[in-house]
Amino acid sequence: MLKISTAPHMQTNQDTKSLMRDVVIALLPAALVGVLFFGINALLVILTSVAACAGFEYLFNRYCFHKENTVTDFSAIVTGLLLAYNLPSSIPLWMVLVGAFMAVVVGKLCYGGLGKNIFNPALVGRVFLFISFPVQMTSWPKPEFLKFLDMDAQTGATTLGILKHIDGQTSATYINAKLPSYFDMFIGNIGGCIGEVSALALLLGLAYMLWRRVITWHIPFYYIGTVFAITGLMWLITGDVRYDPLTHILSGGLMLGAIFMATDYTTSPMSKKGQILFAVCCGILTVIIRLYSAYPEGVSFAILIMNAFVPLIDKYMQPRVYGQRR
Amino acid sequence: MTKIKTFPLGGIHPNKYKITTDSPITFAGLPETVYIPVKQHIGAPAKILVKPGDKVKVGTLLADADGIVSADVHSSVSGEVLKVEAIEGEFGYVEDMITIKVEGNEFEPSIDRSLDIDREIPYTDEEIIAKIREAGIVGMGGAGYPTPVKTSIPEGKKVDTLILNGIECEPFLTADDRLMVEKGEQIVIGAKILNKILGIQNAIIAIDENKPKAIEVLSKITKTYVGVNVQVCATKYPQGGEKQLITAITGREVPSGKLPADAGCLVQNVGTVFAIYEAVMKNKPLFERVVTVSGDACSHPANYLVRIGTPASYLLEKAGGITPQTAQVVFGGPMMGTSAFNINAPITKITSGLLLLSDKISAKHHEEDCIRCGKCAEACPMGLQPFLIGRLMRANQIDEVKNCHVLDCIECGCCAYICPAHIPLLDYCKLAKIELKKKK
Numbered sequence: 001m002l003k004i005s006t007a008p009h010m011q012t013n014q015d016t017k018s019l020m021r022d023v024v025i026a027l028l029p030a031a032l033v034g035v036l037f038f039g040i041n042a043l044l045v046i047l048t049s050v051a052a053c054a055g056f057e058y059l060f061n062r063y064c065f066h067k068e069n070t071v072t073d074f075s076a077i078v079t080g081l082l083l084a085y086n087l088p089s090s091i092p093l094w095m096v097l098v099g100a101f102m103a104v105v106v107g108k109l110c111y112g113g114l115g116k117n118i119f120n121p122a123l124v125g126r127v128f129l130f131i132s133f134p135v136q137m138t139s140w141p142k143p144e145f146l147k148f149l150d151m152d153a154q155t156g157a158t159t160l161g162i163l164k165h166i167d168g169q170t171s172a173t174y175i176n177a178k179l180p181s182y183f184d185m186f187i188g189n190i191g192g193c194i195g196e197v198s199a200l201a202l203l204l205g206l207a208y209m210l211w212r213r214v215i216t217w218h219i220p221f222y223y224i225g226t227v228f229a230i231t232g233l234m235w236l237i238t239g240d241v242r243y244d245p246l247t248h249i250l251s252g253g254l255m256l257g258a259i260f261m262a263t264d265y266t267t268s269p270m271s272k273k274g275q276i277l278f279a280v281c282c283g284i285l286t287v288i289i290r291l292y293s294a295y296p297e298g299v300s301f302a303i304l305i306m307n308a309f310v311p312l313i314d315k316y317m318q319p320r321v322y323g324q325r326r
Numbered sequence: 327m328t329k330i331k332t333f334p335l336g337g338i339h340p341n342k343y344k345i346t347t348d349s350p351i352t353f354a355g356l357p358e359t360v361y362i363p364v365k366q367h368i369g370a371p372a373k374i375l376v377k378p379g380d381k382v383k384v385g386t387l388l389a390d391a392d393g394i395v396s397a398d399v400h401s402s403v404s405g406e407v408l409k410v411e412a413i414e415g416e417f418g419y420v421e422d423m424i425t426i427k428v429e430g431n432e433f434e435p436s437i438d439r440s441l442d443i444d445r446e447i448p449y450t451d452e453e454i455i456a457k458i459r460e461a462g463i464v465g466m467g468g469a470g471y472p473t474p475v476k477t478s479i480p481e482g483k484k485v486d487t488l489i490l491n492g493i494e495c496e497p498f499l500t501a502d503d504r505l506m507v508e509k510g511e512q513i514v515i516g517a518k519i520l521n522k523i524l525g526i527q528n529a530i531i532a533i534d535e536n537k538p539k540a541i542e543v544l545s546k547i548t549k550t551y552v553g554v555n556v557q558v559c560a561t562k563y564p565q566g567g568e569k570q571l572i573t574a575i576t577g578r579e580v581p582s583g584k585l586p587a588d589a590g591c592l593v594q595n596v597g598t599v600f601a602i603y604e605a606v607m608k609n610k611p612l613f614e615r616v617v618t619v620s621g622d623a624c625s626h627p628a629n630y631l632v633r634i635g636t637p638a639s640y641l642l643e644k645a646g647g648i649t650p651q652t653a654q655v656v657f658g659g660p661m662m663g664t665s666a667f668n669i670n671a672p673i674t675k676i677t678s679g680l681l682l683l684s685d686k687i688s689a690k691h692h693e694e695d696c697i698r699c700g701k702c703a704e705a706c707p708m709g710l711q712p713f714l715i716g717r718l719m720r721a722n723q724i725d726e727v728k729n730c731h732v733l734d735c736i737e738c739g740c741c742a743y744i745c746p747a748h749i750p751l752l753d754y755c756k757l758a759k760i761e762l763k764k765k766k
Contacts, residue, residue: 002654004418004667006753008739009660009681009688010340010497015746016694073694115697115747216704270700270711321709321731322335322569323582 014213016114020074022212026205027081027260033187033201034194037143038089042194046084048093052100053080060105067113075114079103082122085195085256086300087129090141090155095133099125119307120267123300130300140191156191159251160296163242175241185250195256202255215263218272219279223258224249226283242291254286257299267307274310274317282306330535332560333570336707338740340563340661342536346500346620351508351629354617354644356431360403360635361413361423362388366674367464368471369395371422380407385434385611388424391459397472397675398462402613402633405429416638416657416674418667426635437610443511444607451523454606461605462612462675467491467502467566467595468658470676473602476592477523483587488520488529489575492540492596493559493566496659499679501616502596504629506533506540510547513596516603517554524592527553530575531596536561563661564738568593570707582734597678617673619645621682623652635672638680642669645682653688656681660688661739691748702741702751708734712741716754724761732758 034042057076061067070076083103087096103125111117130137142156157165162178180190188198196202209215232245241247248254262268262282269278282302289298365371372389376382382401389399405428412420433439449457455474463473479485490513494502506513517529531548533541535558545556559565559574569580571593578589586593594602597615604610613634620627625646632641638655642648648655648669655666657677673680702712710731718727732755741751 002648002652002666002669003688004665005654005688005690006750006756007660007662007664007737008743008752009654009656009663009665009683010743011691011748012338012340012744012746014744015691015748016697019697019699019746075697113695115695265697265699268698270698270703270713272704275700318711319703319706319709321582321734322573322707323579323584323734324731 016075017073019214020078022209022214023078023260024074024081026208026214027078027085027195029201029204030085030195030198030256031081033198034085034089037145037188037197038141038194039144039147041141042089044093045087045089045091045096045194046081048096049084049087049100050077050080052097053077053083053104056101056104057109060109065109070113073114076104079108079121081195082260083125086122086126086193086253088137088140088192089194090139091129091136095129095136098132099129102128115266117266118310119304120261120264123261123304127300127304142191143189143197145189158192158296159185159190159247160290163247164296166242179241179247182246182250185247190251192251193253193256196253199250199255202259206259216272218275219263219268220258222276222279223262223283224254226280227254227286230284230287248287248290252290252297253299257303258282262303262306267310269310269313269317271314271317271319273319274313277317278306278310278313281309330558330560331574332562332565333574333707335709336705336740337562337564337570338705338743339561340497340743342561343497343620343622344500344503344536345498345627346618346629347503347537347539349504349628351504351616351631354630354632354636354641356403356428356633357636357640358428359408359637360426360428360633361637361672362399362402362426362635363415363672363674364389364399364422364424366399366470366634366676367397368469369393369397372396372399374410374422374424376407376410376424378407378409381405382407382426383432383434385437385613387611391462391472395472395475397464398460398611399424400462400611400613401426402635403428404432414668414671416666416668416671417664423672438608443515445515447519447522447606449606454519454523457606457609458602461601461610463598463601463605464612464675465595466597466601466615466675466678468662468676468678473594473598476594477520479524479587479592484590485524485587485592486526486528486590487576487592488517488524488526489571489591489593490517490529490531490596490599491566491568491571491593492531492533492537492544493571494537495534495561495563495566496661496663496679498620498681499618499659500620500629501618501678503537503540505600505616506537506596507543509600510540510543512603513600514544514547514551514554515607516599518551519602519606520592520594520599521553529554530557531555532557532559532571532575534559534561534565563740564707564736567707567736567738569736582731612675615673615675615677617641617677618679620679621656622687623649623682623684625649632673634675637670637672638666639669641673641680642682648682651684652682653685654683656683656688661743662737693749694747696747696749699746701744701746705740705744707738707740708736710735710755712751712755715758716749716751719754719758724758724765727758728762730758733762735759
């Protein structure tokens with residue numbers, strides 16, 4: 001018996017599941033670094049978040065939305081990992097559950113599931129927690145390499161938090177003593193959220209995703225590049241350490257946001273032109289929030305704000321059609 | 327060697343599966359019966375000149391071109407006309423076909439059967455075009471547009487570049503590849519013939535990187551010919567698309583809805599150019615062509631020289647028959663070819679391949695929701711947004727689709743190939759084109 005079907009008679013073997021699985025693989029180095037520096041607490045937060053996201057997706061699809069099970073497409077796992085990466089390791093686990101609920105149920109399933117949500121689900125969860133529990137969300141355990149069971153780690157400040165408290169009167173020696181070295185920032189030996197500290201681990205993930213053709217370089221490059229360019233320019237003009245471009249790209253959530261969250265398929269523009277505009281605007285907003293708002297960090301807000309503009313960007317930034325008059 | 331060229335927008339890299347690159351072209355032999363359709367081209371069907379009982383030879387005119395956009399059809403065997411009636415073709419539609427019982431291989435005396443290569447062109451431009459017309463040549467790359475019409479450049483337009491399409495970017499197919507390796511010089515002379523009627527000295531043979539042998543052979547031959555050169559192109563699908571090739575070679579774009587001549591180019595498939603050589607220098611009508619019989623479910627893949635009208639089943643039998651793992655038979659390439667409705671359907675002037683595909687390659691996967699990855703838009707060589715066309719067609723918003731330039735779609739299938747959610751985007755694009763044409 002022979003089949004009849006329409007062309008093409010060949011398809012790529014990359015599907016939704018394999019793409020999401022590749023994102024999970026790309027996220028693993030950051031998890032490893034997080035656990036190495038923040039110990040068993042970090043591991044618990046990650047596991048709770050992933051289990052909760054997958055669990056909520058399964059339960060709500062089955063009993064509330066009456067849809068087929070979509071946990072197997074790995075997208076809930078990605079959301080779970082990203083949410084955990086955006087939390088400090090000392091956060092109470094019940095708060096992680098609240099965040100996971102907001103992320104998966106409110107941020108994703110209520111919109112209609114994967115592909116239909118407007119805002120990045122992990123960021124919806126994180127920002128909800130950030131606004132609801134500001135104290136727990138901004139106490140940062142100090143990184144302590146390979147002290148897995150040290151549950152009462154001291155808290156310290158994030159690099160961006162230190163920058164925020166510098167003003168004209170702060171002495172240079174004080175600043176130098178407080179700020180971590182570039183090397184520490186690069187490998188992740190700094191205070192911060194579980195998954196955001198190590199630029200190295202995140203860049204490894206980026207390289208993997210580029211190699212597997214999961215994403216293209218445009219959004220990470222333009223996002224990080226914009227932050228680097230603006231702060232670099234201000235740093236060149238003023239010489240102020242608060243504008244140091246390397247500190248800005250190596251600390252805070254920029255790498256995590258630019259590589260893994262601004263590139264989320266569903267909540268980023270479709271065309272390359274649109275993606276570049278989206279990434280540049282994310283960069284500008286990030287710098288503005290970091291330097292001029294009450295918050296030391298602005299990546300989550302910047303991406304969420306730009307998520308809201310995606311339909312507009314998609315409408316006006318369409319690709320150039322071949323053979324149309326330029 | 328000069329720079330490797332390619333087109334800038336989109337494209338994909340499917341597996342090549344060029345299994346038959348090194349198998350020489352062999353004559354497929356004569357089947358018992360041939361079925362010759364009177365419409366193997368774009369345009370009006372040819373007018374039938376024969377009736378049952380007539381004796382014909384190889385090269386006898388069976389049907390005469392009806393109007394300008396049409397093509398002559400010749401007998402590919404010698405024997406007796408059995409029937410002239412409508413029979414189900416490869417697409418499952420009934421078409422007028424001339425059935426000939428094969429009795430031998432006697433050629434019309436006007437055909438020069440010697441294997442010598444004739445290098446001097448003693449004919450005027452008008453004589454050449456008349457010969458191409460009388461030979462019933464059509465675009466053999468798959469479009470089937472009558473060649474005399476294509477080579478007659480409209481008043482007021484100037485063609486400065488002749489491009490010979492030796493790309494063959496469809497996976498599995500190697501018919502053009504082998505033709506370039508084995509009949510390179512004839513193709514170059516064919517290019518000279520076209521250069522002459524265009525009044526130019528600028529023919530470029532475009533070959534993609536994964537045909538090193540063809541590149542080597544033709545680079546060597548073209549050294550002794552003025553005005554014919556080889557250009558290597560990147561291996562990327564659809565590099566062999568007419569518009570993509572023009573942009574790759576010249577950097578120009580064919581304006582939407584216009585002809586290649588509007589970009590100063592004429593593109594001809596190398597198979598067509600070989601047929602032009604044979605028609606002009608050897609008086610040989612188009613009654614045979616090279617067909618790649620291949621596929622992952624094919625036990626004896628090969629390149630055959632096949633008489634037009636040979637039933638596909640005859641060729642499949644030669645290549646080891648339909649194996650148990652065969653899921654479908656495809657006329658043409660796996661990207662743009664058609665699933666065979668009827669494996670007894672004949673090989674026509676535009677059949678470049680016959681593929682036996684297993685489910686491993688050709689199975690359609692379960693369709694999922696669009697995740698807005700944008701890979702279809704990234705892959706589209708025309709810069710369209712297939713996800714949008716699909717979404718609008720599902721919502722039946724035909725008026726909105728008009729703004730998506732869907733009529734520019736070349737139906738290459740990159741979008742449907744790349745979609746991780748397995749949405750049949752190409753089907754939506756084709757549907758949109760049909761609906762829009764209906765509305766006009």
